[in-house]
Amino acid sequence: GKLRYHPRPLVSKDRQDKPLNDYCRPGFLIIGQGKCGTSSLYHYIVGHPRVLPASEKQIHYFKYYSTHPMRWYLSHFPSATTYLASGALMTGEASPGYLPYPDVVALVANRMPGTKIICVGRDPLDRSYSSYRYNYINPAIEKLKKGHERGILGKQPDEYYQQFLFSFEDMMRAELKILRRCLAPNGPGELGARRQWASTTWGRSVYEQRSRQNRSMLVDLDGQCYGGFVSSKVPRIQWAELAAQQPGKFLNVHNLHLSQAMIGRSLYTYPLEWWYALFPKEDIYFVCTEEMKDKSGDPINEVGKFLGLPSFNFSGVVSEGMYNVGGHKGYDHVTTWDQAHAEQEQKEEKKRIPISDEFRKELMEFFKPHNERLFELVGRRCNWETLGDAP
Structure with a gap:
């Protein structure tokens, strides 16, 4: 089950027994997206002298532990005493699992109104390839090395296992096919979302308002676009x-x-539209991953302004490097900028992303309208290559 991969954070019993007013509520949530630099952004923000960190970065309360009382959640943040003694103005957390789920949006809005919401997004093609490496290739090789798959030897060099893995292009083409169908106007993404959420107490008003304003219907992409389990050989229908x-x-x-x-x-844009439906526009801020590499720290200072923090020179914090890049486990592994220049091949990465020119062009054309819809929603643009200018 899901909880296997999100072990419950350990918080001492006495911390959980304190009255609620002994706790500080988080002033900000970084809600995602995964593989976009949420760890780095979190470390940069808590580098501000008036911000205190949570006891861990990914608490995932609103996704996996929401049946626990709020006291349990708040016990992951500094106590009021610590807070006051330090002169802090704010604490917060980053849980990339929050972004995609409408019920999480509703829970956060209900239990923590007034919280500032931060979302990070990266060039979609880069993010997709990073996810392919991190969520498919690496775990598949790790699993195959154990030698439990019939006809596949265990404990071999990584190269040996490539022959048993699907290419990036194969996986992307399969997903693209189901997404085109799901995201069509009046397709399963819209209709399934309406069936699932329009009759909930919070969903009713959201749908009524959108209908009055004649706005496009919401899509529950994660919840409605991917079919269920078929078999261990075909764990999702899209791969049949x-x-x-x-x-x-x-x-x-x-x-x-x-x-x-x-x-x-x-x-x-699709998961974010739910957040914009339940939170005031001025309480949501979108960060382009690529800007975080600006060692002047100016883009992070803009985030600080959004949070209402006193101006601070973030360049010292940013110059330490990036956090948890390249599949490092844990949330505190720093990669210095010098090491990251090996990643300046990130610029070259696009050339190295192993897809045909024809499919790259198809992907660019697919991403372009979704990117434009996002930029209109968040009120700013990112400098992404997937803006439709195919090479």
Whole structure:
């Protein structure tokens, strides 16, 4: 089950027994997206002298632990005494699992109105490829090395396992096919979302308001666009054709909800529209991942202004590097900028992303309207290559 991958954070019993007014509520949530630099952004923000960190970065309360009382959640943040003694103005957390789920949006709005919401987004093609490496290739190789798959040797070099894995292009084409169908006007994404959420207490007013304003219907991309489990060989319906064409290949990794949605989770506008439906526009801020590499720290200072923090020179914090890039586990692994220049191949990365020119062009054309819809929603633009100018 899901909880296996999100072990319950350990918080001492006495912390949980304090009255609620002994706790500080988080002033901001970084809600995602995964593989877009949420760890780095969180570290930069808590580098401000008036911000205190949570006891851990990904608490995921509103997704996995919401049946626990608020006291349990708040016990992950500094106590009021610590807070006052330090002169802090704010604390917050980052849980990339919050972004995609309408019920999470409703819970946050209900239990923590007034919280500032921050979302980070990265060039969609880059994010999709990063997700392919991190959520499919790496876990698949790790699993195959254990030697439990018939006909596949264990404990071999990584290269040996490539022959048993689907290419990035294969996986993307399979997903693109189901997304085109799901995201069509009056398609399963819209209709399924309406069926699921329009009759809830919070959903009713959201749908009525959108209908009055004649606005496009909301899409529950994660909840409605991906079919269920078929078999261990075909863990998702979108891969049925692939598995039939290339039967010797391996798909059954952990975290299927991430490997099924490499493209879907790069379409930031759909999940964000739910947040904009339940939070005031001025309480949501969108950060382009690429800007965080600006060592002057100016883009982070803009985030600080949005949070109402006193001006601060973030360049010292930003110059330490990026956090948890390249699949490092844990949330405190720093990669210095010098090391990251090996990643300046990120610029070259696009050339290295292994897809045909023809499919790259198709992806660019697919992403372009979704990016434009996002920029209109958040009121700013990101400098992404997937703006439709195919190479």
